[in-house]
Amino acid sequence: MTNGKAHRTERGDHERRSDGRFERSRSSRAKIVAAMLDLVGNGDVNPSAARVAEQAEVGLRSVFRHFDDMDALYREMGEVIEARxxxxxxxxxxxxxxxxxxxxxxxxxxxxxxxxxxxxxxxxxxxxxxxxxxxxxxxxxxxxxxxxxxxxxxxxxxxxxxxxxxxxxxxxxxxxxxxxxxxxxxxxxxxxxxxxxxxxxxxxxxx
Structure with a gap:
């Protein structure tokens, strides 16, 4: 019983950590897309990845962890605007x-x-x-x-x-x-x- 309870607790902790990482990842991605939209919408029609990272308040590596390249970021920006x-x-x-x-x-x-x-x-x-x-x-x-x-x-x-x-x-x-x-x-x-x-x-x- 004790081992089973400990296993369930460990599994619950792992799931919570996984959920936390997922939420942080999703939040970071959303910030990057929002930053791209804000920059372009406010006149910076050719923003660099570094500028997007600065606007989103994330590291440059984070931008390319979520998006393979700027094309991928443009693709997501286009999807957001098209939905509007x-x-x-x-x-x-x-x-x-x-x-x-x-x-x-x-x-x-x-x-x-x-x-x-x-x-x-x-x-x-x-x-x-x-x-x-x-x-x-x-x-x-x-x-x-x-x-x-x-x-x-x-x-x-x-x-x-x-x-x-x-x-x-x-x-x-x-x-x-x-x-x-x-x-x-x-x-x-x-x-x-x-x-x-x-x-x-x-x-x-x-x-």
Whole structure:
């Protein structure tokens, strides 16, 4: 009985130590991801691992104990940001006509792109040195294009110049150009996108 009780106590102590190590590891990982998000979100679009460690108040070795490389950290950052905007993206565009639905997409994308702006800029800076980030960039571009093309009537979808032009107007890169490069306010950037979209749709058939 005594040996059995001692064994159970030892096992309980081991489980508590294991749980404690797991919680500390999970907390440390969460701090690293939060630090990366904070740095990029506040304008440091190319943070080093050392800067992330400093922001997270962990050792540099801790960063690479949780993440094999910076690609892995960018991957997790991307997953967090994508989860934030997924509810907006998942909603079907609203409108009685395909043209009205494109304007609804423009409104939704302004919200999405504004949320992801610094994080996509950060990833874009790195994508030419990262096979993963380049692949993810192409994936996002493909999703953006497909969402627009899904609303187009056959006569417009078959017009490559028209279909591509609409995708460009509603793309993240256009939003980045207006907001980041030209430094327009959100409402002014939206007005430009609406003007471009209105002009592009003017000569296209209703259906």
């Amino acid at each position: 905007v997924r509810p907006i993206i998942a909603e079907a565009p609203v409108g009685a006509t395909w043209k009205q639905r494109l304007f609804d997409i423009a409104e939704r994308r302004a919200k999405v792109f504004e949320t992801i702006l610094p994080y996509r800029i950060s990833a874009n800076l790195k994508r030419f040195q990262s096979a993963f980030l380049m692949q993810d960039y192409r994936r996002m571009l493909s999703l953006e294009t497909a969402a627009v093309e899904a609303q187009l009537p056959a006569s417009v979808a078959e017009d490559e110049a028209a279909a591509s032009g609409l995708s460009v107007i509603l793309s993240f890169q256009t939003w980045r150009l207006l907001r980041h490069d030209q430094q327009l306010a959100v409402d002014k950037a939206q007005a430009v996108v609406h003007r471009l979209l209105h002009n592009a749709l003017a000569d296209l058939p209703e259906g």
